[in-house]
Amino acid sequence: MQRNERNLIMSDAVSRLRRLTALILKGFLLLATALSLVAVLLIIAYITRDAFPFFKLRGLGELFKSTAWFPSGHPPEFGALAIIFGSGLVTLGAIVVAVPLGIAAAIALSDILPYRLRQTVKPVIEILAAIPSVAYGFFALVIFAPLLQNRGGSLLALASWIIALPLGLLLIFAVTEIATRSIREDMVKPARLILAAVLTAILCRSLLALSAMLSAVKISSGTNALNVSIILGIMALPTIVSVAEDSLQAAGRELREGSYALGATRAETLFKVVIPAAGSGIIAAIILGVMRAVGETMVVWMASGNAAQIPSPWFNFLSPVRTLTATIAGDMGEADQVTGSSRYHVLFALALCLLLTSFVANLISEWILRRQQRRLGGLK
Amino acid sequence: MNLGSRKLFDRSLTGISVMAVFLMALSLLVLLGPIFSRGLGAFIFRATSEHRRMILEQFGRGDEEDVAAEMQAVARARRPLYGMLKKFEDELKNMEYGKRLGYRAQLKEVKNLLHDLLGPLPGEPETVMLRQEYGQTRWDRAQAKLGQILFSEQWDYSDKSSMGKKMLLPRRQFFAGTQLEPLFPYLKNNLVQMLRPHLVFYWRFLTDTSLDSHLFGGIWPEVLGTFYLTLGAILLAIPFGIIAAIYLSEFASAGRLVSMLRVCISTLAGVPSIVFGLFGLAFFINTLHLSSSKSVLAGSATLALLILPTIIRSAEEALKAVPHTYKEAALSLGASQMRMVLTVLLPAALPGILTGIIISMGRAAGETAPIIFTAAVSVGQPLKIWETLSQPTPALPWNIYNLATEHQAVDEIRHVQFGMVLTLVLLVLLLNLAAILIRARISKKMRG
Structure with a gap:
């Protein structure tokens, strides 16, 4: 039937020619599209090819077990454990900074702020995402590091107040709520007041003690894991906020309206309905944001201190660290002249670790986002 | 939970999330603030006479006569300073050996700093590197240099428990009683006449090539x-x-x-x-x-x-x-x-x-x-x-x-x-x- 219709418009010969050209063009388009596939394959192939000689020569053990990183020593040592640890540490720091902030901001953008304000906040996120990483690194090195070094203690104290006070008050509120649940009706109010007052006093007292302790902290070098973690956290924010907001939006109006209709408040709707529905998308957002922090080069190269050591104790964010990306960037300059040496190939081995991490993380987040799309699509 | 606390919980969520957005905007401001304010300093700054001389000689811009006249006026202001240096050098020759040695090292430092500040001193041999041909082209850098001339930096390690402390010692005290002593107040009081800072808008920073690895010129x-x-x-x-x-x-x-x-x-x-x-x-x-x-x-x-x-x-x-x-x-x-x-x-x-x-x-x-x-x-x-x-x-x-x-x-x-x-x-x-x-x-x- 289709064929008949086509015959009404044009002759068979023309149609065949047209179909052929269309097919050729389509093939050509596919070929150009396949460039991404080719690029990914080439990247894997070439990084692996240049990483392989290192593993053949030195084996797998040294790279992941030893912390002695002396690629230019005699004999050279290629223990990258401290470097991998450094990458992990600053990533952990970035997660601590970016995840709560990012998710809270995403919630604000999707459900809380009025439309007009949302439209003004979005460019802020875009600008944060657009600022080149070297500008972040420069800020970290030239402005933030001296500030940390000279006024680090008081900054930490201030930060502890800003973070702990609202959260502490919320906690106190929850505790009084739970503790007074089974008290007689007419006693509830005074009991709550007293309990809240006592707990607030304790909170303030302990915060004072904490901030006094933090003010006394001397930071010997401003280029350390803390500095980098904060900056990386800010850099990861835009990704987390925009992906998480998208998936919160994707949960849809119907879900929210259903929950409101049952008498839930906005917070209850968010926590009991929207976030469970959008949860996997939020996890994907976190993964993508974290990968931005893991793969970031310039900030860590400029401001992490570049010391290949595991801090003691391991969570000491005030000590300098060194990361995978910074090692590749910093060591290649010297290794470049000796192409073919293990010094050159070890950097490809490190790059392979990075690449594999990013692949796995990407595939997981891709899978999560797609599954969520399907599920929410089915809901509607 | 009763209604009141549910509402409070709802409000605190609103508060926290709005605060997160606020913090995000704040971090953008904190990041961009110094970049903009200090970045503008590369374009708009108080340029000294050395800047105008450098621009004329290296980029061929500016009025030759004006710059020559300015250099003469500047040289007039600098003459007494160089005179003091000369007198002190003469005085040094007649000093006893031990004293002379101590002064000589300090004098060399002062002369190097003066060179950095004002450009080549009279009687110095021809320089090879471009950076030695000119003094400070920016008034803010000139003032920093002036500080280095007036005060010498010393590190105090007497307190063993902490890191060394920086101390600033006036050089004038070191040279007290010599012919060089009046140089320091003279320099401080007459630096404006010696360098003649004027506010300029150096938009050519974008289009000038860089000279001597970015010590002069643009990007x-x-x-x-x-x-x-x-x-x-x-x-x-x-x-x-x-x-x-x-x-x-x-x-x-x-x-x-x-x-x-x-x-x-x-x-x-x-x-x-x-x-x-x-x-x-x-x-x-x-x-x-x-x-x-x-x-x-x-x-x-x-x-x-x-x-x-x-x-x-x-x-x-x-x-x-x-x-x-x-x-x-x-x-x-x-x-x-x-x-x-x-x-x-x-x-x-x-x-x-x-x-x-x-x-x-x-x-x-x-x-x-x-x-x-x-x-x-x-x-x-x-x-x-x-x-x-x-x-x-x-x-x-x-x-x-x-x-x-x-x-x-x-x-x-x-x-x-x-x-x-x-x-x-x-x-x-x-x-x-x-x-x-x-x-x-x-x-x-x-x-x-």
């Missing part, structure tokens, strides 16, 4: 290098990006191949930028031999791969946003699918595609890691367009790193570093602003 080689790299990357990425987007949005049927292609695009977007750099080195330079070593071409190719996913995604979104009625109208008029795409779909989606391109331009301009091994050098001259095929270039992002960490006089050229960061950030922000404006126009048009 033209970096600006041009960034321009080449960005242009090259975008030119290489646009055709592939748009074709891929057309294929994915119009021709691809949902199948295994297409979903694999999509996975590849998002994987490519997630590859760390430093890995792109290594790949560029291993593939474009060491395997394909696009150039014998680093070159703008190799760097552009690497950057093109980096921005490809962004272009594909945004172009695909723009193509998908074109109303179905457009396509159907074109097809019903007998246009082939290809013709419909070229004459209807692409023009309608063009603004959206353009936004994606502009945003990826900003990304390409600001990326550092991919060009470290493929295109960037620290020092270089502005390239001619054909040299980009084989020559490496300085570029803004790389030189920001390089000047901030590896330059021999990091502290003396802070203004250049901030100027570069400001230029780069402004470039990226303007590109993004353009994208935002285009997008606003599109959404207005779509709404009708």
